[in-house]
Amino acid sequence: MSNPLSVTVSLPNGFQSEYFFGFHRRDKCSLAERVEGNAIEKGLVIDGQPSLLSLTLTDSHATATLHSDGQLTSFYDESLKTLVTGMLGLSQATDSFEAEYMVHPDISRLLKHSAGLRIPQTTSPFEAIVWAITGQLISVEAAVSIRRRLIQAAGIQHSSGLWCQPSPQRLAALPISEYRACGFSNAKAQTIQRVSEMITLGDLSLSIDDDPQDVEKTLLAIKGVGPWTVSYTLLRGFGWLDGSLQGDVAVRKSLQRLLGSEEPLSQKETQQWLAQFAPWRALVAAHLWAMESDKAY
Structure with missing residues (x-):
């Protein structure tokens, strides 16, 4: 077993950790991810080696430790910092999005429910x-x-x-x-x-x-x-926030609810509605997911 790597990164004020933990809590069997309180453990392969990522969040910081069963050859402290920053969505310019649309008639209603949402990312x-x-x-x-x-x-x-x-x-x-x-x-x-x-x-x-x-x-x-x-x-x-997820059933159902439409929305109608929010279309879709987070990917 190689010596563990460890890094600490700062979290922005008001970081909404529940979205991050919710994403990794999906498998109730905790086979490859285990969430307990404000910490997560996740199994992954780094440099071909079975590895365990341990990540603990406080109000202001995230501390990560990586334990690998073998010697790591091309993964270092800076690599771990990049991994954690990505997983937590810390590079996503969500503040700019919220500032731009906080008075939008539809998006403002989403933000009342899920302000501060950053998209939790996978490890790769x-x-x-x-x-x-x-x-x-x-x-x-x-x-x-x-x-x-x-x-x-x-x-x-x-x-x-x-x-x-x-x-x-x-x-x-x-x-x-x-x-x-x-x-x-x-x-x-x-x-x-x-x-x-x-x-x-x-x-x-x-x-x-x-x-x-x-x-x-x-x-x-x-x-x-x-x-x-x-x-x-x-x-x-x-962490690309401008994909268009009009084909997602949960996105369309939540948009129907948001707009108060009596009829289900087609993919074309959803695509046209999302288009006005480029380059934030996928982020808007994620806010729609957050309306019914247990049914969204």
Whole structure:
């Protein structure tokens, strides 16, 4: 086991930690994430090593420690700081959004409910796209259950007992039959395996340093990856706040409620309504999610 890394980052005034903890509390079985009070433990693979991220929040700071079962070769204190900053959404310019729209007739009503919302991010863009493909056209509860089985099937476990979000290499090698046993359709299984293989072979880059709009074009060219999957991946994996999530059922239902519409809204109507808020479309969608956070991805 390598020596642990540890960093502390400052939190902005009024940081709304409940959104962060709520996102990581979705799996009630606590297989790969464990939330207790103001702290979270999460299993992940760093430099090919099963690792445990421990993150504790106070009113003003977040302190993170990373314990790996093997030697880390290219991950340092600054890498951990970047990881934590991303997970907490600290680089998102949410204050600018709220200042611009605090008197907007519709957005102001959302802000009364979810002011200070920052989008909790996954530990990597790869984790985000696996989440997104898993969640296509099914409920959050079903997606969480399938994701849990996939993590167990991948078989990467930290010495603490927490299981780790699988690496692209592990999912590229996982037979389609094992995906199917986890509850994936054949199409979703092939898509996750295809994306994993592309990353492993160097044919696809999903680095947080990549330009999200370039990533969008690349991902849309992959069979089985559509606009919702891409927008979700860019939101959760890159913190890009301008994807359009008009295909999300929870977004459309919450928008119908916000606008007081008697009829369900179509994807086109939702897209047109969200368009006026560029470059904040995905952030607005996240505020709509917050109206019914238990049903949103």
